[in-house]
Amino acid sequence: MSNSEKYLKVFVDTLEIRSEEAEGLKYNSIANWDSVGHMNLVAALEDAFDIMMDTDDIIDFSSFEKGKEILASNYSIEF
Amino acid sequence: MKLLEKKVCLVTGTSRGIGGEIVKRFAQEGAVVYANARKEGSIDESSKHWEDAYGTSVVPVYFDVTDENGAKQAIMKIKKEQGRLDVLVNNAGIMKDSVIGMISSELMKEVFSANVFSVISLIQLANKLMGRQKSGSIINLSSIVGVEGSAGQLVYSASKGAVAAITKAAAKELAINNIRVNAIAPGMIDTDLFRSIGEENIERNLKQIKMGRLGSTTDVANAAVFLASDLSSYITGQILGVDGEASV
Numbered sequence: 001m002s003n004s005e006k007y008l009k010v011f012v013d014t015l016e017i018r019s020e021e022a023e024g025l026k027y028n029s030i031a032n033w034d035s036v037g038h039m040n041l042v043a044a045l046e047d048a049f050d051i052m053m054d055t056d057d058i059i060d061f062s063s064f065e066k067g068k069e070i071l072a073s074n075y076s077i078e079f
Numbered sequence: 080m081k082l083l084e085k086k087v088c089l090v091t092g093t094s095r096g097i098g099g100e101i102v103k104r105f106a107q108e109g110a111v112v113y114a115n116a117r118k119e120g121s122i123d124e125s126s127k128h129w130e131d132a133y134g135t136s137v138v139p140v141y142f143d144v145t146d147e148n149g150a151k152q153a154i155m156k157i158k159k160e161q162g163r164l165d166v167l168v169n170n171a172g173i174m175k176d177s178v179i180g181m182i183s184s185e186l187m188k189e190v191f192s193a194n195v196f197s198v199i200s201l202i203q204l205a206n207k208l209m210g211r212q213k214s215g216s217i218i219n220l221s222s223i224v225g226v227e228g229s230a231g232q233l234v235y236s237a238s239k240g241a242v243a244a245i246t247k248a249a250a251k252e253l254a255i256n257n258i259r260v261n262a263i264a265p266g267m268i269d270t271d272l273f274r275s276i277g278e279e280n281i282e283r284n285l286k287q288i289k290m291g292r293l294g295s296t297t298d299v300a301n302a303a304v305f306l307a308s309d310l311s312s313y314i315t316g317q318i319l320g321v322d323g324e325a326s327v
Contacts, residue, residue: 043211052155054147055203 003049004079007068010044025064051075081109082308087161089153091115091144091201092171094122096270097220100296101168101303102126106133108304113138113157115171144171144197154204164208166307169198169219169242174235174272187234194238195245202249206258215258218306219246221318223266229327239264243318250316259315261306266322269293290323 001009011022015032027033033041042058045051049071053061057074061067071077088105092098094116102114106129116122119141126137140156142149157164172194175186198219209215224232225239243262250260267273267284273293274281285291302321305311 039210043207046207047211052151052158052204052207054151055200 003077006048007045007071007079010041010048011064014041014044022064027062045071049075049077051077081107082304082310083108083110083166086110086165086307087113087157087163088166088168088307089113089115089140089157089164089201089205090168090170091197094118096272097265097268097296097299098168098170099125100300101170102137103129104297104300104304105166105307106130106135106137108308109133109135110166110307111136111138111161113140113153115140115142115144115153117141117143144201145192147200150197150201150204154208158208163212164205165215167201167205167209167215167217168303168307169201169217171197172220172238174232176232176235178231179233182234190234190238191241194235195241198242198245202245202260206253206256209253209258210256213256213258215253215256216307216311217249217253217258217260218303219260219262221246221262221264223264223320223322223325223327226264226318226320227327246318247316254315259306259311261311261315262318263299263302263306264318264320264322265294265299266320266325266327267293268299268321269295287327288323288325292323294321294323 008019008022012019015037027038042053046053057070061070068079072079083105088110090098090101090112093102093114102112105112114122114126114137122139126139130137140153142153173190175190177186202217205217219242221242222239224236225243228236246260246262253260267288299321302319
């Protein structure tokens with residue numbers, strides 16, 4: 001599974017969305033991506049990519065695209 | 080059965096005094112202990128000693144608790160090696176006294192960085208593992224002066240009062256994941272640091288303790304063992320005084 005597929009799967013599984021709903025998805029735009037969902041999403045990403053995200057990155061993680069950008073720039077995850 | 084058999088514990092500030100005794104008691108009770116200190120190599124010998132004495136694992140982890148990245152590396156190491164964290168003891172802290180009118184902003188920042196901000200950071204980091212496993216016990220070291228206040232110790236008292244508030248707030252937020260958060264508020268404990276105030280002052284302080292003796296580091300460590308163990312499985316959000324009924 002590529003990193004992009006892995007990243008998408010985390011969103012789909014954690015937020016209980018369809019894969020085509022992930023692009024453009026923003027924090028707090030759906031009920032499941034509230035603050036609790038956000039922490040679950042972070043935990044699932046940390047497990048999937050074997051990383052531990054910094055608090056500042058967790059706060060900045062505001063959308064599907066932004067999360068990808070953070071993982072690529074701060075955690076050397078290649079997409 | 081030992082009280083902490085196979086529980087994975089991180090204890091900060093263990094190079095001496097209360098922290099050192101907590102490591103010893105935890106090891107004695109069968110815990111796998113990650114013992115933190117600032118100075119590289121400073122607790123290698125004692126860790127090895129407790130490891131051999133009690134047949135468990137005592138692993139030194141060196142970082143300054145005010146360095147969030149160092150703390151994060153330690154939590155990652157524990158995750159990698161053990162896959163879980165059962166107990167966090169936020170013991171590291173500093174005591175710097177200054178009377179009102181002479182309290183500098185540097186002193187305020189230094190004390191709050193070590194005694195308050197580091198506790199919040201470590202709770203956040205520990206919760207990454209404890210939240211997933213849906214269990215854990217966090218023990219913060221407050222102080223009798225954080226509850227009662229102490230003349231000449233405004234900043235230190237405020238920082239330890241903040242630790243009590245952090246404990247109660249975190250307990251409310253983390254209870255849903257079966258993570259307990261409690262604090263110990265030691266009174267006058269017989270440590271090198273306490274002894275440095277001199278015999279005359281010690282005698283004066285003894286008069287303020289109804290039980291008529293200073294507390295020992297073991298008295299405090301025993302309270303930590305209780306809060307870390309499953310004996311306290313329904314206790315959270317509490318500030319446990321270990322002070323022999325002292326007044327300040």
